[in-house]
């Protein structure tokens with residue numbers, strides 16, 4: 001019934017944490033502090049809410065109360081909730097619509113919602129499942145059953161939070177890498193945004209576009225292991241230095257590999273420096289053997305590099321960069337169809353390419 005929050009060297013004064021003010025001595029005294037799991041109880045019947053509050057708070061939970069769907073959504077905005085107990089029949093907004101809205105928001109789509117209902121027909125359950133409910137408890141509820149379900153979903157929420165934290169750490173590392181390099185400042189974000197536009201323009205499906213978006217942010221994460229003196233060298237690299245830089249796609253793949261969410265991104269990260277004629281790295285793949293996402297990223301990555309300042313040259317205007325890339329496509333470096341599609345995307349921004 002508690003959430004654990006790691007404390008890395010917090011100092012001084014009381015600290016706001018998860019909307020609660022935690023006393024400094026608690027934080028300084030322990031490397032790990034504990035916070036009660038927070039349950040949102042939603043029911044238009046005040047007595048039912050009080051019953052839930054009494055039961056759950058006696059077991060160590062913190063209970064946030066709401067008396068209709070709209071109020072529940074408001075409380076979700078204001079509090080970090082672990083499990084929602086949601087009545088179905090309520091004024092203003094019923095439980096189905098409330099559940100649908102909770103599950104349609106990216107920040108709460110994984111939040112467990114248990115519907116409390118006196119309705120137990122199959123049709124009502126199907127309606128709840130379609131709205132995204134994770135479980136049902138029939139009213140009047142049995143206390144042991146309700147507590148067991150809440151505990152089980154609280155544990156699930158804790159695991160999901162850990163996964164999300166791992167993803168956020170990786171994203172923070174990528175943006176720190178970008179931020180600390182004056183020559184690639186904002187590069188990953190731009191590559192992500194332009195790649196999404198190109199992928200959408202050619203009609204890629206939603207899952208593919210999402211993989212492109214994330215891979216764009218993380219494609220150069222392997223450079224964390226690259227010698228910064230070599231990365232910022234204001235001249236041509238020697239063979240040993242170039243070989244070292246060329247390790248970054250494989251290193252990036254290795255960094256992301258343990259994370260399940262990153263699986264669809266791995267081929268894009270590994271192959272974003274392949275060239276259409278097989279002269280790229282790390283595997284020298286040829287033509288359509290190079291994953292589509294990686295071919296998209298290769299084009300956008302080179303375009304952004306050309307139009308940005310580098311230690312050894314100033315930035316190149318977009319029109320000139322595209323001419324350079326068209327010449328390279330004739331040589332065989334890039335997927336010509338994709339490069340043409342990318343020109344169409346840039347024309348929408350007013351470039352005469």
Ligand SMILES: [Fe+2]
Pocket residue numbers: 219220248272273
């Ligand atoms: Fe790269």
